Amino acid sequence: MALLLWLGLSLLAFVQSSAVKNCHPGCRCEVESFGLFDSFSLTRVDCRGLGPSTTMPIPIPLDTAHLDLSSNSMGPLSDAMLAGPGYTTLVSLDLSSNHITKVSPNSLSKLRYLETLDLSYNNLESLSPSCFSGLPLAEVDLSHNTFQVFDMDVFTTKVHGEPVSVDLSYNQLMSVSMSFHGRVLHIQSLNLSTNRLSSVPKLAGLPLRYLNLDGNPITHIAKGAFTQLKDLVYLSISGLHELQEIEPHSFKGLQSLQILDLSNNPKLKTLNTAVFSGLDSLQELNLSGSGVESLPNNMLTHLPSIKSITLGRDIHCWRTQKQGQFHRQLGQVQHNEVLNCNVEGVVL
Ligand SMILES: *[C@@H]1O[C@H](CO)[C@@H](O)[C@H](O)[C@H]1NC(C)=O
Numbered sequence: 001m002a003l004l005l006w007l008g009l010s011l012l013a014f015v016q017s018s019a020v021k022n023c024h025p026g027c028r029c030e031v032e033s034f035g036l037f038d039s040f041s042l043t044r045v046d047c048r049g050l051g052p053s054t055t056m057p058i059p060i061p062l063d064t065a066h067l068d069l070s071s072n073s074m075g076p077l078s079d080a081m082l083a084g085p086g087y088t089t090l091v092s093l094d095l096s097s098n099h100i101t102k103v104s105p106n107s108l109s110k111l112r113y114l115e116t117l118d119l120s121y122n123n124l125e126s127l128s129p130s131c132f133s134g135l136p137l138a139e140v141d142l143s144h145n146t147f148q149v150f151d152m153d154v155f156t157t158k159v160h161g162e163p164v165s166v167d168l169s170y171n172q173l174m175s176v177s178m179s180f181h182g183r184v185l186h187i188q189s190l191n192l193s194t195n196r197l198s199s200v201p202k203l204a205g206l207p208l209r210y211l212n213l214d215g216n217p218i219t220h221i222a223k224g225a226f227t228q229l230k231d232l233v234y235l236s237i238s239g240l241h242e243l244q245e246i247e248p249h250s251f252k253g254l255q256s257l258q259i260l261d262l263s264n265n266p267k268l269k270t271l272n273t274a275v276f277s278g279l280d281s282l283q284e285l286n287l288s289g290s291g292v293e294s295l296p297n298n299m300l301t302h303l304p305s306i307k308s309i310t311l312g313r314d315i316h317c318w319r320t321q322k323q324g325q326f327h328r329q330l331g332q333v334q335h336n337e338v339l340n341c342n343v344e345g346v347v348l
């Protein structure tokens, strides 16, 4: 028993804060050891807010995996600022809140193992087309910058095909473009919330599973706006104060979509049944806080997988069997299914 306990404990990660070689005096360096007999270790270095007069690159221990350089007023990122021993092994790098206006083409090129990059809360308006090239990025946060246009081609990486999540929320984006040039863009999650997009951007060709368009000044969604996003599982179009119309067949092609968030769109008053055509996998529809107050009962014919619909304030509807009628011999079971809500008169 004691042996088992000892084994169990030695498998747990533990942290030594002291005695890390080459730890810059303004930083906190921690080694996390794990595995049997601490056979693996990860160095985490926190150099947040070092104050002015700090020169880059800051020396960091060899084999650092996680580095936090946020809030250091770094300004434009030059080729020399992230070079040196220790940098080549980084898996994650936080460069948020640094007044970064520019990322020079080779400033990140040595970070061959970099998976997570946080460039949020900077002053970026553009990126050079090759600045991420060759990096195995899985997560890139570019939120809270000043991009007005964005070219997705910056994420074409010829080395690996890892799926990447991109956060571009809280920018000033009016358009998003991509040209592919025969390459594949493995963007799986894209957050475009709180920008200045006036229509749904054309994202055909991206293997997206998650898309967020919340808080954009989109006034209407056109037929076929999402065609070719056949892998999309989650779509959020919430908090659009100007959205008045969703045309029939707008969601055509979203055959994998499971969750559709249309909440908090106060000017959206009606939805034609055909709006839902093509949503074969949809399980959850959120219309709470929108102007839509009732639902056509025949919408179930377009939503074979729906489980729950939320609307108004706390009105919840779900699919049930019609009570007291069991005309199974007359047709498919589907015909006996109706929408049932916790409030009367919602379903027309
Ligand atoms: C998208 O951005 C919004 C606003 O910053 C945030 O609330 C949401 O969690 C983000 N979603 C993802 C998947 O990053």
Ligand SMILES: *[C@@H]1O[C@H](CO)[C@@H](O)[C@H](O)[C@H]1NC(C)=O
Binding pocket: 238, 263, 264, 286, 287, 288, 289, 310
């Ligand atoms: C629907 O959206 C509202 C507002 O965004 C949120 O508070 C609520 O939790 C959502 N409901 C469901 C069932 O997802």
